[in-house]
Amino acid sequence: MGTPPRILIAKPGLDGHDRGAKVVARALRDAGMEVIYTGLRQTPEMIVEAALQEDVDAVGLSILSGAHMTLVPRVLDGLREAGLSRVKVYVGGIVPEEDAQALRDAGVVEVFGPGASTRVIASTIQQQLTGA
Amino acid sequence: MGLVQDALAGDRRALARVISLVENGGPEGRAALAALHPHTGRAHVVGVTGGPGTGKSTLVNALAGVVRQRxxxxxxxxxxxxxxxxxxxLLGDRVRMRDLAGDAGVFIRSMATRGSLGGLAQATSDAVKVLDAAGFGLILVETVGAGQSELAIAGAAHTVVVVEAPGLGDEVQALKAGLLEIADILVVNKADLPGAAQAARALGMAADRGGAAGEAGKGGWRTPVLLTAALDGAGVPEVADAVVAHGEHLRARGMWAAHERERARAEFVDHLQRESFARLMAKVGQERVEGWVTRSATREVDAHTAARTVLSLGLACGEADVEREHSSSEGSDYF
Incomplete structure (x- = not known):
C-alpha cells in the first residue's frame, strides 16, 4: 500500500456552518486519505500556510456564505505565490453554475454543489490524487 | 541534496517536503536523515500526552504561545x-492551534499513526530530528489520546507533560502504573471545572508515593502537579517554567546526555531489527516463509520453532544447511 494522499479541509470566511465540511472530511478519511481539518473562519493566508506546513496534495474549501468569488481566487493566488501550484483545489458549497465555471477557469479542479454525494466526492478526489 | 540544504536554510516548503520524505520512509527520506543528523541534538523535545479530550491541543497552543513570547x-x-x-x-489538532497561525517562528505538522501503536507514529522521532536540525528551540510532540499504556513518548522526549482533566476517575486511577509514571510534569487542565483541586490532590499524592522508585529514576526530580485553564491561558506560564526547570535538571545531572544515548540506542536497535528482518525475509523468500506459516497453522510445528528454523535458514548459506537445521531442530526442540 502506498502513502495515503493528504488533503486539507478548510472553511474560509465567516459563515459558521461546518457540518458539510465535517461530513466530507469523514468520507475522505473513510476513503483512506489523511485529512487535515482546520475548522472555521480561516483566512486565505492561514489556509495557504497550513497547506504548506502539512505538505498536502490537495485543499478542499467549504464555502456557504456566497463569498466564493472573493475567497477562492485569494487561496489560488496564495498557493501559487508559495510555490504550491501543484496542490489541487476543490470547492464545495452553494456555488451558481456560472461562478463554478469561472472558478474552474481560474484553476479549481472540481466544484461540488449541495446535491453531490459524499461517495462521489470521495471517489472523484481519490482518483485524481492517486490515479486509482 | 538541495532540499535538505534549503530546509536547513529556513525554507519552510522544503522543510515540509523533507518531513514527508522522512514520514514515507523511502531511500530519499533515509538520505535526508543522514544529511540532517549532524545538525540535530540542540532542541528541547517535550511530549504532551494524556487521555482524549483532556485538552492536549489547547495546552500545546497556549504553551507554544507563551514560549514564543520568550x-x-x-x-x-x-x-x-x-x-x-x-x-x-482525521487530523484535527490544528483546530485548537489557530492562535499560532501567521507566526514564522512556529511550524505545525500533523501526523497520522499509520498503524503504529504506542501513541506516536513510527516516523515521529525522525520528524522531530528534521525540526531539530531546522533550528527550532522547543519541539512539542502531542501524542494521540493516550490510554494507560501509550508510553512511546517517554523514549522520544526529554520532558513528558501528562495532561489530565477533572472528573476522569477516582484516586485508584491515579495509583495505576503506566502513563502517570512517565510524567515529568503533571497538568490538571480545565481547572475552572469542579473537581480540579481534588484531582490535583489525588495526582499529587500518587506522584509523591511513586517517589522512591520514580524519583531515583528521575535523578531526584519531583514531578510538579500544575493547574491550568489552557483555553484562557491560566497557569500556562507556570507549565513553561516547569519545562525549562526540568531541562535544566536533566543537564545539571548529566541526564540529558544519558537520555540522548538511550534514545540513540533504542533507534539503533529498532533499525537493526527492521533491517535484519527485511533482509532475512528477502533471503528466505516469501514462499518458504508461507510454508512455515502453514506448518504452524496446521499444528505441525509451533510458531516459535518455525521462526527459529526460518532464522537459521536465513543465516545459513545453502540448501543443505537448511535441511540439516530443520532436522536437528526437530530432534532437539520437539521432545
Missing part, C-alpha cells in the same frame, strides 16, 4: 490515529 521558536508535531480499516485519518 523568543524561542517552536515546532509542533501533532499525532492522531489512522483508521485500521481504511488507512485514512
Amino acid at each position: 523568543g524561542i521558536t517552536v515546532g509542533v508535531l501533532a499525532v492522531d490515529p489512522s483508521s485500521p480499516f481504511s488507512g485514512g485519518a
Whole structure:
C-alpha cells in the first residue's frame, strides 16, 4: 500500500456552518486519505500556510456564505505565490453554475454543489490524487 | 541534496517536503536523515500526552504561545490515529492551534499513526530530528489520546507533560502504573471545572508515593502537579517554567546526555531489527516463509520453532544447511 494522499479541509470566511465540511472530511478519511481539518473562519493566508506546513496534495474549501468569488481566487493566488501550484483545489458549497465555471477557469479542479454525494466526492478526489 | 540544504536554510516548503520524505520512509527520506543528523541534538523535545479530550491541543497552543513570547521558536508535531480499516485519518489538532497561525517562528505538522501503536507514529522521532536540525528551540510532540499504556513518548522526549482533566476517575486511577509514571510534569487542565483541586490532590499524592522508585529514576526530580485553564491561558506560564526547570535538571545531572544515548540506542536497535528482518525475509523468500506459516497453522510445528528454523535458514548459506537445521531442530526442540 502506498502513502495515503493528504488533503486539507478548510472553511474560509465567516459563515459558521461546518457540518458539510465535517461530513466530507469523514468520507475522505473513510476513503483512506489523511485529512487535515482546520475548522472555521480561516483566512486565505492561514489556509495557504497550513497547506504548506502539512505538505498536502490537495485543499478542499467549504464555502456557504456566497463569498466564493472573493475567497477562492485569494487561496489560488496564495498557493501559487508559495510555490504550491501543484496542490489541487476543490470547492464545495452553494456555488451558481456560472461562478463554478469561472472558478474552474481560474484553476479549481472540481466544484461540488449541495446535491453531490459524499461517495462521489470521495471517489472523484481519490482518483485524481492517486490515479486509482 | 538541495532540499535538505534549503530546509536547513529556513525554507519552510522544503522543510515540509523533507518531513514527508522522512514520514514515507523511502531511500530519499533515509538520505535526508543522514544529511540532517549532524545538525540535530540542540532542541528541547517535550511530549504532551494524556487521555482524549483532556485538552492536549489547547495546552500545546497556549504553551507554544507563551514560549514564543520568550523568543524561542517552536515546532509542533501533532499525532492522531489512522483508521485500521481504511488507512485514512482525521487530523484535527490544528483546530485548537489557530492562535499560532501567521507566526514564522512556529511550524505545525500533523501526523497520522499509520498503524503504529504506542501513541506516536513510527516516523515521529525522525520528524522531530528534521525540526531539530531546522533550528527550532522547543519541539512539542502531542501524542494521540493516550490510554494507560501509550508510553512511546517517554523514549522520544526529554520532558513528558501528562495532561489530565477533572472528573476522569477516582484516586485508584491515579495509583495505576503506566502513563502517570512517565510524567515529568503533571497538568490538571480545565481547572475552572469542579473537581480540579481534588484531582490535583489525588495526582499529587500518587506522584509523591511513586517517589522512591520514580524519583531515583528521575535523578531526584519531583514531578510538579500544575493547574491550568489552557483555553484562557491560566497557569500556562507556570507549565513553561516547569519545562525549562526540568531541562535544566536533566543537564545539571548529566541526564540529558544519558537520555540522548538511550534514545540513540533504542533507534539503533529498532533499525537493526527492521533491517535484519527485511533482509532475512528477502533471503528466505516469501514462499518458504508461507510454508512455515502453514506448518504452524496446521499444528505441525509451533510458531516459535518455525521462526527459529526460518532464522537459521536465513543465516545459513545453502540448501543443505537448511535441511540439516530443520532436522536437528526437530530432534532437539520437539521432545
